Amino acid sequence: MANYNTIDYIDLSTATQNATDKGDLTRTGGYIGATEGDDYGYWCGGVSTNVIDYIDITTTSGNASDKGNLTRTNAWGAGCVAGDSYGFVGGGISSNVIDYFDNTTTSGNASDKGDMTRSACWGLGGVEGDSYGFFGGGSTPDDIIDYIDITTTSGNATDKGDLTSARQHIGGF
């Protein structure tokens, strides 16, 4: 098995293209959640790590740098969503914690916002609107969709509804 630290990019306005190499994360490995702000993208956690990397998402070149740390090292397989001011990392292989961090800056650690509706959820997909972030699926697998208020830094997740089927390790946008 090969672990990668490479970062590919695509043009979001073009339907047909191959990805191109932009640069590298600060570490290799999988089960990484990712979210973004207006200017920066953040890779959070992974297998036995609490590292948060960031990249400049306004350019197509450049490596990632270390921003800070999550509150825990068990956030591998966590779901990630983004608000205008904060990025949120929910769940993990043995955690129901929701971390948040400032997604407008390139330094600073995460803090605890609240809890997911279920314990030990990993392999979540995350999508967000203007006010709410949604975590879908995950272990066992299940079909649960939780939501959180992405405009605030406190508060637990609430059940919104169900996916059409129980799945884990889902991609979301």
Place this chain on the structure above:
Amino acid sequence: MKDYLTESIGDLIKNRKDLTPGAKYAYKKQMISDLLVADSDTFSSVSLDAPNSLEYAPVDPNSIVVYKESTSTYYQRYDDWTCDPAAGTITFLSTGDIEAGFNIVVEYKYYKATVSISANEILTLIKTVDGDGSGLDADTVDGMEASEFAAATHAETHENGGADEIDVGGLSGELADDQPPKAHDLAGSKHNQCTLAELNAKISDATLDDDGDERTDGDAIHDNVAAEINAIAEKASPVSGDLLIIEDSESSNAKKKVQIGNLPGGAGSDNDITPEPGSDNGYEGFYGTMTAGETLAAGDLCYLSNDGKFYQTAADDEETLGGLLAICTEALDEDDTGVFVLHGFFRHDAWSWNVGATLYMSDTDGEFSETAGSTSRIMGTAYSDDCIYFNPDNYLFTAPAAGRVYGFFGGGSSSNIIDYINITTTSGNAADKGDRTVSKSEVAGCAGDSYGFFGGGISFTNVVDYIDITTTSGNATDTGDLTVSRGLHGAVNGATYGFFGGGHT
């Protein structure tokens, strides 16, 4: 000596025509006692000495009669005596039979008689001839001499501030100037007062002058009538038949009357706008005749360019979005003038709208749309399938991307399922949108305004496929490949680019 008047003064005046003009006339009988002589006296001639001279002279020589008193003895002129009429003397040529003891009587008429006449008599007589043209001169009037009535000496001109300036109380300035009235109260004024009703009657009869004759400018209106206008009762709800007075600039500024109902937007039923014009390309509302900057068709949505002409709009062309918008109502070539509707109802039979739909500026040149363009302004509402209420707002907005309404979950547990949820609400289940091109777990995704991308997954793949995130149906399509096959990675998106990083195979 005795004096006798043998004729009244009145008779003298009446007979004056027989006399030398200016003379007076009277009789005199004089006793010449000094002529008494002795019987024996003889004399060749004798003159009347001063005491015996005729008292009143000059004398009319033809009137002289000389005789011996109380006798019939008369003495003849030239025989017995002569006279000097001017001197009033008689000279006897001989004594004749003049005898002592007798008085010689001389009777004569004389001029310049001294007359005693009263003022009343004179006044009475004057009154008989006084009147126009009588020629009488008055020495005094009311006891004043004529000289007292003579005009005072003054200069020919009366210059302001000069030596002979006119100084009359109550006047000021030059006589040619309008003289201000002296302050006075109404009770003391000499104005002819009238009530408002009377004033209105006079105004209504203003075509006639005081004599009832036609005025040459019968429709003239006063200046400075603000107070009069303020006093006129206001009508809060005019009706069509009410009249206004206007000054017709196209007819020598003549005063004319206009019915309220004839005014655009006038009172009564004329206020009504027909929301569904009766013919194709008909319009109701505010419109104007303006110039096309290019070839235009009826129904084209146009904007006013900086050259003062109208061109087709397009919601994806920033230069055409702002400012004044209008609907072209007829086919026009470049630089033609025609009617453009600025606000109101417009019917175009080629349209087919959903009634009540909000209409936007379309990305297509000159067209309306029921969906917002790239950037758009709300243009109005569909009143019917072929008629719109054109009421463009002044706000520009960028239409929200459909991906911001819906969130998508793709793959997982070795499936190709793509679910969507409404990310604007906190309840509701996911629904199926379509399928990925591959069935994978450990997938990562990122999205732009129109497309969402799923990349990689396990069993390991480098496939990237995309979906249309503005709709809730449709399968994914292959986009291309990641640089390596990977799963368990993360993805983020910026405004322009999406990034996949980490993971493993």
